[in-house]
Amino acid sequence: MWIKAVVRVNPPSWEGVHVSTTIIPYTSFHTLQAATRRGWMSSNRLSPSPSRSRTAQVESKQPLAYSLQSRRWTATSPSQAEATPSTPNDIHPEVYRPPTTGLLARLPPSWIPYAELIRLDKPAGTYYLYLPCLFSTLLAAPFATPIASPFTVLYTSTLFFAGALIMRGAGCTVNDLWDRNLDPHVARTRLRPIARGAISIQQAIPFLGAQLFAGLAVLLQFPTACFFYATPSLLLVTLYPLAKRVTNYPQFVLGLTFSWGAFVGFPALGIDLLTNTPALISAASLYGSCIAWTLIYDMIYAYQDIKDDAKAGIKSIALAQQANAKAFLAAVSAVQVTLLVGAGASLGVGPIYYFLTCGGAAATLEHNIREVNLESVEDCAAWFRRGAWITGGAISFGLFMEYVVQYLDILGDQGKHSKAVGS
Numbered sequence: 001m002w003i004k005a006v007v008r009v010n011p012p013s014w015e016g017v018h019v020s021t022t023i024i025p026y027t028s029f030h031t032l033q034a035a036t037r038r039g040w041m042s043s044n045r046l047s048p049s050p051s052r053s054r055t056a057q058v059e060s061k062q063p064l065a066y067s068l069q070s071r072r073w074t075a076t077s078p079s080q081a082e083a084t085p086s087t088p089n090d091i092h093p094e095v096y097r098p099p100t101t102g103l104l105a106r107l108p109p110s111w112i113p114y115a116e117l118i119r120l121d122k123p124a125g126t127y128y129l130y131l132p133c134l135f136s137t138l139l140a141a142p143f144a145t146p147i148a149s150p151f152t153v154l155y156t157s158t159l160f161f162a163g164a165l166i167m168r169g170a171g172c173t174v175n176d177l178w179d180r181n182l183d184p185h186v187a188r189t190r191l192r193p194i195a196r197g198a199i200s201i202q203q204a205i206p207f208l209g210a211q212l213f214a215g216l217a218v219l220l221q222f223p224t225a226c227f228f229y230a231t232p233s234l235l236l237v238t239l240y241p242l243a244k245r246v247t248n249y250p251q252f253v254l255g256l257t258f259s260w261g262a263f264v265g266f267p268a269l270g271i272d273l274l275t276n277t278p279a280l281i282s283a284a285s286l287y288g289s290c291i292a293w294t295l296i297y298d299m300i301y302a303y304q305d306i307k308d309d310a311k312a313g314i315k316s317i318a319l320a321q322q323a324n325a326k327a328f329l330a331a332v333s334a335v336q337v338t339l340l341v342g343a344g345a346s347l348g349v350g351p352i353y354y355f356l357t358c359g360g361a362a363a364t365l366e367h368n369i370r371e372v373n374l375e376s377v378e379d380c381a382a383w384f385r386r387g388a389w390i391t392g393g394a395i396s397f398g399l400f401m402e403y404v405v406q407y408l409d410i411l412g413d414q415g416k417h418s419k420a421v422g423s
Contacts, residue, residue: 096191096198113193114207117176118169125172127388128297129258130164131396132290133157136265136283138399142406143279143347144269153403156222156268160261163218170211171237171257177204178241185312186305225267233260248320251302255294262287281346289339293391295332296365299325301384303374325374333365340395352405357398364391 099105104112104121119125137156141148148156176183176194183195193199199207212234219230236257243250263283266273273280295317302309302318303325309316321328337358344353368387373379404410 094191096196113198117173117193117199117204117207118211119172120169124385124388126161126165126168127392128294129168129171129261130161131261131388131392132259132286133160133164133261133265134396135290135399136262136286137268138265138396138403139282139286139343139347140266140269140271140279141403144271147407148269150407152269156265159218159221160265160268163215164261166211166215166218167237170208170215171240173204173208173211174238175241177201177208182312182314186308186314188305188308222264222268223270225272226264229264229267229273230260233257236260244315246315248315249295249317250315251295251298251317252291254298255291258294259287259290262290278346278348282343285339285343285346289336289343292332292336292339296329296336296369297384297387297391299329300368300372300374300380300387303380304377326369329369330366333362333369336365337362349402350405353398353402355398356401357395360394360398361391364394 098109098112099121102121104115107115115121134157137153137160141153176192179189180194180201183189183192189195194201194204219227222230236253240250240253240257243253247253263273266276266279266283271279273283299317299321302316305314306316306318306322308314310319318325340358340361341354344357368383368390372383
């Protein structure tokens with residue numbers, strides 16, 4: 001007779017509880033019970049003693065299965081016993097291991113969960129939040145009155161990066177608080193600090209408050225008008241995690257959130273959008289372009305979790321557009337580039353902008369979409385990270401060169417551009 005034993009294993013060094021099913025001979029059952037009472041097993045499968053197996057034979061037409069948790073016997077057939085061997089994942093479940101390399105490995109152990117919570121070791125999200133701020137700063141710089149100096153552009157861009165680093169971390173904290181019951185069901189997120197219990201809700205909320213105060217301290221370094229332009233984005237930061245529960249396009253809500261910096265670069269350099277129609281049109285076009293870009297890179301990112309999302313009931317653009325993914329990405333890319341053209345045209349930019357900024361965006365997006373393998377988790381992760389550098393870098397370089405040409409007045413048309421924005 002065979003026994004199907006369901007074993008609850010919880011060694012002191014593990015953070016979670018794993019339940020595995022193992023088929024063992026009846027003669028090993030008492031040994032298994034004793035091992036279970038001690039808290040864990042020294043081996044995954046117990047071998048019967050030849051001398052005892054003869055005396056423990058029990059005649060039975062149908063073998064029985066016994067659960068150590070429910071203390072119940074259930075019938076099982078020999079074919080079932082042979083067809084349900086323990087798998088390596090059942091025997092050795094993935095467990096959390098502290099980082100041994102990189103920045104996090106240098107931190108005190110008590111700091112590591114908080115650094116993981118804000119994704120300090122995964123900076124791509126910070127870059128994607130920062131780049132719309134950089135785009136708007138570089139786009140607005142030639143049209144400030146007087147034209148913004150290189151020091152002003154550098155100082156403003158540095159402040160924006162500090163704010164992006166802090167607020168991206170705050171957004172991750174909000175996201176993980178909302179998703180604390182969903183993350184354990186997705187392989188990529190199951191070991192996040194809140195999901196695995198390394199940070200409690202009572203610890204996460206004060207930490208979030210500290211992040212928001214730090215973000216406010218950075219925001220107050222900008223001109224006063226920036227406070228009123230930037231504050232509405234906090235509502236979007238809070239609402240984004242809910243989007244994946246009610247729509248197949250949560251990436252659109254993420255785009256509304258991550259692209260908000262497209263508006264703030266103008267007032268940061270003294271251009272009031274409410275009284276300057278060309279600048280407002282340019283900022284709105286840039287904002288829309290960045291939203292389209294978010295749909296592209298976050299759809300690629302979402303393909304990492306497409307199988308787990310389907311099982312957990314999490315909505316995603318990757319699931320909604322799975323049948324025609326690359327065609328959808330190409331269409332959204334066309335929208336992004338078109339809106340970039342509009343952002344420059346409303347300000348009367350020169351040919352360098354169209355060639356380097358718009359042309360660079362179009363070329364890199366086409367390359368990324370053509371090369372990414374959406375069936376590969378690793379490839380999707382890699383192209384998500386590269387997108388910030390390749391496409392984001394191309395747009396930033398084009399905007400920077402347009403600023404340099406205008407600052408040095410190489411084309412002799414500073415006055416024309418100032419007039420175009422109503423300065």
